[in-house]
Amino acid sequence: MSVRIEFKHNPSEDERLQILAPLRAYNAAKAGDGLSEKFAFFVRDEATDAVLGGLHGRILYRWLFIELLVVPEQARGQRMGGQLMEMAEDFARERSCVGIWLDTFDFQAPDFYRKHGYQAFGHLEDYPSGHKRLFFQKRLD
Numbered sequence: 475m476s477v478r479i480e481f482k483h484n485p486s487e488d489e490r491l492q493i494l495a496p497l498r499a500y501n502a503a504k505a506g507d508g509l510s511e512k513f514a515f516f517v518r519d520e521a522t523d524a525v526l527g528g529l530h531g532r533i534l535y536r537w538l539f540i541e542l543l544v545v546p547e548q549a550r551g552q553r554m555g556g557q558l559m560e561m562a563e564d565f566a567r568e569r570s571c572v573g574i575w576l577d578t579f580d581f582q583a584p585d586f587y588r589k590h591g592y593q594a595f596g597h598l599e600d601y602p603s604g605h606k607r608l609f610f611q612k613r614l615d
Contacts, residue, residue: 542575
């Protein structure tokens with residue numbers, strides 16, 4: 475078999491999935507299927523039903539990953555962020571997760587995560603320039 479490398483700017487989602495398919499097969503052979511499950515808790519405006527924020531994540535290999543957490547400005551300081559985190563932790567426990575992990579920037583809310591029992595396990599310097607991207611985890615076992 476001969477192969478070649480091709481560059482494409484802005485590949486489609488279908489093309490991304492074509493690359494992902496053999497990786498998933500390899501991972502499943504080494505670590506089991508993993509059974510990814512996406513979920514979200516939406517913060518909605520009661521009058522318009524518009525989504526104002528929330529928490530979006532996924533579970534893979536018995537770890538819950540918090541991909542997005544947004545507390546709308548008008549709800550800050552009212553424990554909504556803590557409530558969303560508690561709901562995610564409860565959901566993770568229901569699914570028998572080992573723990574939860576997430577990433578954030580130093581200018582976002584690292585102290586919020588520390589306050590909720592999360593511990594830093596790594597960071598990237600200058601991502602974005604002059605800042606850090608931080609990685610946190612919390613074991614549930």
